[in-house]
Amino acid sequence: MLNRFAKEKSDFLSKKDKSRKGSIDKGIIRLVSLINSKNDYYTTSSCAGRIVLLEMHSSKKYECHWILAKHEKVKFNEIFNALKNHKSKNEVWLKQQPVILHVACMDIEASKMLLESAQKVFKRSGIISIKENKVMLEVIGSEHLETLIKKGRIMPDEEYLKELVKRANYNFGENRKKIGKFERLLQNIL
Amino acid sequence: MLNRFAKEKSDFLSKKDKSRKGSIDKGIIRLVSLINSKNDYYTTSSCAGRIVLLEMHSSKKYECHWILAKHEKVKFNEIFNALKNHKSKNEVWLKQQPVILHVACMDIEASKMLLESAQKVFKRSGIISIKENKVMLEVIGSEHLETLIKKGRIMPDEEYLKELVKRANYNFGENRKKIGKFERLLQNIL
Numbered sequence: 001m002l003n004r005f006a007k008e009k010s011d012f013l014s015k016k017d018k019s020r021k022g023s024i025d026k027g028i029i030r031l032v033s034l035i036n037s038k039n040d041y042y043t044t045s046s047c048a049g050r051i052v053l054l055e056m057h058s059s060k061k062y063e064c065h066w067i068l069a070k071h072e073k074v075k076f077n078e079i080f081n082a083l084k085n086h087k088s089k090n091e092v093w094l095k096q097q098p099v100i101l102h103v104a105c106m107d108i109e110a111s112k113m114l115l116e117s118a119q120k121v122f123k124r125s126g127i128i129s130i131k132e133n134k135v136m137l138e139v140i141g142s143e144h145l146e147t148l149i150k151k152g153r154i155m156p157d158e159e160y161l162k163e164l165v166k167r168a169n170y171n172f173g174e175n176r177k178k179i180g181k182f183e184r185l186l187q188n189i190l
Numbered sequence: 191m192l193n194r195f196a197k198e199k200s201d202f203l204s205k206k207d208k209s210r211k212g213s214i215d216k217g218i219i220r221l222v223s224l225i226n227s228k229n230d231y232y233t234t235s236s237c238a239g240r241i242v243l244l245e246m247h248s249s250k251k252y253e254c255h256w257i258l259a260k261h262e263k264v265k266f267n268e269i270f271n272a273l274k275n276h277k278s279k280n281e282v283w284l285k286q287q288p289v290i291l292h293v294a295c296m297d298i299e300a301s302k303m304l305l306e307s308a309q310k311v312f313k314r315s316g317i318i319s320i321k322e323n324k325v326m327l328e329v330i331g332s333e334h335l336e337t338l339i340k341k342g343r344i345m346p347d348e349e350y351l352k353e354l355v356k357r358a359n360y361n362f363g364e365n366r367k368k369i370g371k372f373e374r375l376l377q378n379i380l
Contacts, residue, residue: 148353
């Protein structure tokens with residue numbers, strides 16, 4: 001008979017993907033599969049990192065509208081055209097967000113082991129909840145770019161916007177390399 | 191006789207403040223004192239939030255130079271003059287960083303209690319290490335602004351730079367309000 005954790009894992013992984021995107025990012029599939037292949041762990045959500053344009057309806061995160069969301073590097077023209085074609089006086093922010101991965105762990109010991117490995121690559125990682133039946137670990141990257149980019153007009157000039165896109169793409173690439181590094185690390189220890 | 195945690199707490203809190211600033215931020219003193227007044231906890235580092243200008247010598251965080259670091263709201267002219275007077279071709283970033291607080295907790299139970307309270311205000315908080323003698327909790331805010339602002343020239347025009355400074359100050363204020371909220375919450379439950 002399955003133990004409680006194994007039962008929850010099996011139930012969870014057989015459910016439909018409820019993310020906006022509806023599927024696991026290509027850049028993180030192997031890492032997610034590796035973790036899910038181990039009895040002590042299963043992933044509950046993951047994003048390999050993304051570059052987004054967000055229209056803010058207020059300062060609250062949940063009152064916003066996604067103009068663009070890319071789970072890969074972006075081209076200057078994609079960003080520029082999305083900004084140009086978006087008619088609104090609301091603030092628009094450019095955000096490059098790093099990898100984020102939530103892992104359910106069987107117990108404290110299992111979470112501690114995974115946390116210590118994760119921190120070798122993603123030092124911001126931490127345990128975000130401890131329940132009787134599972135411990136939740138958040139693995140999160142540290143490369144960020146997050147700035148106001150439009151308010152009525154596109155605020156950076158073309159050269160500046162190109163630099164911002166270049167930095168967002170650079171950070172995105174660094175973040176991807178770290179996912180690979182973490183995957184290789186786990187292959188050796190899990 | 192003191193137990194091991196109480197002994198470490200007493201040793202730690204009697205040491206000299208080793209932060210860059212050399213003292214606890216005014217905006218977080220009451221919260222830090224409240225936590226340190228409880229037997230199960232002590233704070234090992236804290237920052238109430240800040241607005242900084244950083245010159246990057248490379249993409250590595252430790253290879254950078256602080257042009258300006260303010261633990262309060264900034265004026266447009268402070269930022270503008272600091273940028274104008276700084277002669278270097280290296281990238282300069284403007285970063286508004288939220289509160290960060292590290293708390294040593296006596297055991298898992300104590301850390302779980304504080305984590306669950308912290309997450310009501312600072313949802314990114316997490317346990318960052320579990321050792322035999324203590325559990326470390328990181329309380330961290332989520333308001334961020336982090337962008338490239340100079341590369342040879344000051345890249346935003348004056349109106350744009352004013353908007354960035356305004357947003358950095360707004361976020362800083364929101365972050366401060368949350369510190370107060372967390373303090374009141376802890377007064378009721380600790």
